[in-house]
Amino acid sequence: MAMGLLGLMNPMAQAAPERARSADSFVDSVGVAVHLRYTDTVYGNYYGLIKPKLQELGVRHIRDGGDDAQFFQKLNDLAGVGIRSLLVMDPRDGIDPARAVAIAKTVAPSIEAVEQPNEYDISGDSNWRTTLKNYDASLRAAFKSDPAVANLPMIGTAFVTFDATNTVGDLSPYVDFSNMHPLRYFPPDNDQNNAAPNNIAVETAFRAKPFGNKPMWASETGYDAGCPGVGTGITEAAQGKYVPRFYLQWFNTGLVRTYIYEFIDEKPDNCTEPEYHYGILHNDGSPKPAFTAVKNLLALLKEPGAKFTPGSLDYTLSGNTTNLRHTLLQKSDGSFYLILWQAAKSSYWPGEARSGQDIYVAPTQVTLNLATRITQATTYLPNTSTNSTGQFTNPTQINLNVPDYPLVVKLSPSSAPPPPASGGQPDLLISSTGYQAASLTPGSPVTFTAVVKNQGATATPAGTIIGVAFRDRSTANGALLTYSDTNTASLAPGASVTLTANFPWSATLGTHNVEAWVDDVNRIPESNETNNTLNQTLTVSNTPPPSGKPDLVVTSTGYQAASLTPGSPVTFTAVVKNQGTIATPAGTIIGVAFRDRSTANGALLTYSDTNTASLAPGASVTLTANFPWSAVAGTHNIEAWVDDVNRIPESNETNNTLNQTLTSKP
Known part of the structure; x- marks a missing residue:
């Protein structure tokens, strides 16, 4: 698949309605880089700080790498709460291709993709091009020869220098995706200049060349913030504006996934080491503005498990649209989410005379003209809150003040289209799963729950059981652990119900791939019989969870x-x-x-x-x-x-x- 540019047109010039992309596809494009094995840093406080804050952020994807048993345990633990990993396999960490395969098997619940050696053009190896190509070829062959890991996507090496990209040669036989590290864009959404590194679209096309122009990931990008004017540092306020903007702009550009570097400032520092200030959390775990902005944006847009074909919105924008950028998304209930922001410089660049100072950017006045009939419009400023900042009933025209950070406009059509369902039947899916347990030690009772949603066109018949089976797919025959079969109420289109297992499962030692399967015995005819399962990973160990206090x-x-x-x-x-x-x-x-x-x-x-x-x-x-x-x-x-x-x-x-x-x- 060749890369293209998505959503970069000026909407004022639209000749036809614009097709949206699913809101959750944006959420799924967001990742964050972590260093879980750096236990001599704040990452050593995994249970007390790192895991809870990752869950609070709402991100589903992390990037890391290394070879350590405790590190693997943390990765699999995060998989149990829906956070999976891109893992770097690098010979500088002592990981040869055979060991890389073994690592991937050990963290099977967690790993979702493999990244080839990190920034190897600055490794110090004078023969790095040959070394890298040989390693990549062997790594690819090792994974493809083992059925247990053969289907894991392989992401190419991101290079630091432009010369490396020009001279490394053809690496396309060894990868499924291109990769790059577009660091320090000031601002991140400047697409007016026609040369990298000032234009993300141009750099994307350039960095994809060694990989046969395959779709692009960005496994690192970010800003050191908190020590403005020191090195390449910018203010935390500017980081808070730039980070959500680059997630949105690079989603528009066609990047599959973008990982912010990094999650948390690794060590306390008095502005002497810029490397310790890339986090979107301070070293003590308190949020920088970027953390709040991303958390709120993901909370507004997430819709896990939604399967539908997004529609189109007929609209134009008038007023001062010169530096206006936008992303158009939609949820399965038909609501559109039009996200607008100014592609403005929010701080002075490192090296400029006023380096380290913020720039006040006045909101630009824009009028949103709606040809699609909308019954309710609601505005949000996720950099500050998920609470609405304005509401409009049956609008045809809305005057907006667009800042240099995202303004979200939720637009609910007069007849929001239901998710597609053929034949006028129910369509049941599991939108989330959970469990209740005092501890996850052997013998402990574990009660599973599943939220079942009917995304079909008709209600389920009253009196017919909506059942859920809970099975352990890590066993040879997918052992049945427990089930729920007590709910016989009709479930309306678009409605959800939480079902609890009839009896608890007695936990057994090990890592379990627990599958929740709604209507597993086919009591209810559905328009789609292939989307009835959702899996969660659960690890039972002899070590009880750490004692402590509430927080x-x-x-x-x-x-x-x-x-x-x-x-x-x-x-x-x-x-x-x-x-x-x-x-x-x-x-x-x-x-x-x-x-x-x-x-x-x-x-x-x-x-x-x-x-x-x-x-x-x-x-x-x-x-x-x-x-x-x-x-x-x-x-x-x-x-x-x-x-x-x-x-x-x-x-x-x-x-x-x-x-x-x-x-x-x-």
Whole structure:
């Protein structure tokens, strides 16, 4: 498949409706580079920090490499929560092709692709071209000769220098995908210049040449942020704007997947080592703006398991569209997500006279003209929150102020098309799976759950069982572990139901590929009988999970209000998650205070103090304020603070707040 450019036209010049891409395909294009085996850095705090923060981010793909048993265990553990890995196989790590195959088998639940040696043109090997080609050929042959790993995609080496790309020769027989490391684009979405490295489309085409122009991955890209003006450093604010923009722009350009380098600042540093400042998290785990922006963007757009053919949106943009960029996405309920941003310089480049300083970019005024009939439009600014910033009913024209970071416009058509289903039948799929267990040690009872969605055109018949079988596909015959067969209620088109296994499975030692299979005995005729399964990986070991304390965080906030005019009642909500290692004590209040941090003393607006149920590790609960706040004119920085009065001892007492911005005006 040759690469092409997608979604780069100016929508103002559209001659026809634009076809969207699925929202979840964008989410699936997002990855992050980690260093799990660097245990002498913050990555050594895997259970207490790294794993919970990866889950909070919402990313499904990581990139790493190495040869270490504890490292492999962490990879397989992450696979159990839906995070899989691209692994670098590199002779500098002592990994020859035979060992690479053995590693891939060891981390079979985790590995989804293999990357050839990292940036080998700067390895110091004077004969690096020949060494690399021989290694790549042997690596490819070793994998293709073993049926257990033969189907793993192989990603080429990303080169640092342009000369390396020009002179390395033909590597296309050894790869399935091209690769590059497009570092330090200032800004990331400049497609006006016609020479790399200023134009991502041009560099993509250039870097693909040694790989036969096969589709492109970017296994590293990013910015060192936090020490502006030092080396190539930029401000954290600029990183927060550039990172979501390059994910979107490079998705538009046709990249299969892009990995930010990197997840977290590896070590504390007083701006002496730029390498320690590439993270989107600070070294203590607190978020930089880029982490918040990506987390919120993924939360708005994710729709795992959705299978449908996206439609087209008939629209134009008028006004100041000179530097406007966009991505058009759609979810299976028919809602479009038009994402707009300015391709503007948000900070001065390293080396410029004012290096390290942000540039104020005024929002540009753009009018969205809609020919497709829309019943509801909602705007979001994910760099700050997942809460809506505006709503419009039956709009045909919307005036927008587009900043130099993503503005998301959700557009719900008047008759949102259901996911395709032939023959007017139900179509059942598993949208997510889970389990409940006090521990994952041998003999422990494990109760499985599955969320079943009907994405067909008609409801399931009342009185007919919607059953789910839970099988261990890591065994020879896919051993049946347990099942659910008690639900006989009709499931409407588009609706979902959570089904719980009739009885628990008694855990056995090892790593299990647990399959949830809805309607496994074909009680219900469906339009598609091939999409009924979803797998999760679960590891049972003799070592119980680490002991410790709860750790409460606010993962999202929201509000309910008929309007935001002064005097209107506003009821706040907060989703609280326990990312610690033990449950909160039953009978103890999990409280949330809602304060206005835009006032001098952080005025208390309202609070929630009615929930006393125990909150298990990994579980979340939505808490609603006891009474509404009466809106006051102005812009308010609303802070939700869980356990503000310290009723519950926690492993981390510094991560209890989350802020949202809310504007009330007549």
